[in-house]
């Protein structure tokens with residue numbers, strides 16, 4: 444479903460964050476990007492999100508070349524991707540419900556659909572009972588669940604999570620990762636960048652290890668080697 | 670785009686305004702100040718025109734009185750006048766006719782003072798005088814020897830030239846200031862919207878990631894700009910009605926400055942001007958801000 448073909452990315456500063464990366468992620472895969480800070484994980488995700496363009500190489504999604512897709516089409520590509528960040532990025536002045544509904548409103552979904560999908564997404568992450576609370580009334584783990592619900596509410600093909608457990612304690616981190624696993628079982632492709640060694644080892648998923656912008660290893664049921 | 674979307678945009682812009690009342694009021698205040706300057710300029714412009722009278726800026730009537738001319742002279746002069754570009758109408762008036770006309774107007778005293786009425790004349794209508802056409806045409810007329818040596822007096826050239834000069838000056842100054850004010854207005858609007866964008870950057874970044882289109886993301890900010898500009902225009906008009914209305918009525922009641930344009934005549938065209946300018950500034954200023962500061 445996702446193909447990176449000899450991708451290199453050099454930033455305007457001259458730093459080559461990613462060097463000649465080729466990889467393929469199939470529909471329904473669960474893949475970890477692991478490696479030390481600064482190795483290029485976020486850069487790979489930004490390339491996929493079309494936040495940045497590769498300097499060299501091509502990116503395909505479902506066989507379609509998106510390497511230099513016109514800017515005006517990028518929003519529609521992003522609707523097929525749910526995104527979760529380390530810092531949750533919830534809107535503090537909106538309730539849990541409103542935060543999730545926001546993702547539908549801004550892509551002009553009709554209100555009937557919003558009323559149907561938002562509770563679905565919230566019950567999937569186990570927060571339907573907290574729909575009317577505000578983010579600052581929730582724990583970190585709960586906030587990240589809201590972010591996951593928001594990422595899923597538009598039924599994306601894939602979920603991209605950049606260090607989703609970076610701000611969470613190990614138990615909560617594990618809960619979030621299990622949630623992502625559940626979501627993957629329901630058919631969504633999941634890509635996670637992480638440092639969380641224990642979790643990666645325990646999950647027994649595909650592990651793509653990156654070192655200084657190059658793929659160091661790519662193992663089907665991998666563990667964190669370093 | 671559907672009704673929901675437009676409703677959402679308007680709600681979002683109102684939300685944005687509520688969240689940043691201070692910025693909003695600063696934007697509104699400065700925009701009001703700019704529009705007041707523009708409105709004031711327009712009022713001065715209207716009154717200046719009114720003061721200069723009804724001299725049409727597109728054509729002007731001049732009259733050249735001549736000493737005794739023969740019928741042959743008249744034929745030659747007329748044919749040469751017809752060859753000059755920019756003169757749209759030519760009429761030869763005999764001395765008798767001028768005398769009768771003057772008498773009919775009851776200008777008996779005038780006749781005794783000014784002896785124009787005893788002379789035949791050529792009445793000319795000159796086109797496009799606002800383009801500064803008048804001097805070259807006058808020179809061309811003077812270039813007809815049969816006419817030049819017979820000229821007794823001329824009427825209309827100087828006044829037309831002066832008034833046109835003033836009218837042009839007033840217009841140039843007005844337009845220059847108007848453009849400067851509009852540019853300052855756009856700059857103020859850019860800054861207001863820049864602050865609005867800054868205060869909502871998190872929302873914008875989320876919108877970008879969930880796949881909102883550029884158009885959708887930008888619209889609330891343009892609407893916010895329009896709200897500021899249109900509100901400011903309304904306030905400016907109300908203040909104009911009160912302040913200028915009061916002054917104009919005072920002038921009228923006291924029979925001072927008869928050229929003062931009544932407030933109702935001013936408000937009609939001024940509201941169109943201010944709304945057009947406000948909508949322009951609101952749209953352009955906020956769009957410039959968005960394209961400069963919003964990396965969607």
Ligand SMILES: Nc1ncnc2c1ncn2[C@@H]1O[C@H](COP(=O)(O)OP(=O)(O)O)[C@@H](O)[C@H]1O
Nearest residue numbers: 454456458460479480481482483484485486487
């Ligand atoms: N916008 C940017 N401009 C310049 N250099 C960047 C930018 N983003 C990341 N980098 C650099 O690229 C390298 C990879 O960064 P990143 O992809 O964020 O790594 P990771 O997510 O694995 O920590 C780092 O050296 C980082 O400093």
Ligand SMILES: [Mg+2]
Nearest residue numbers: 484485486605
């Ligand atoms: Mg990173």
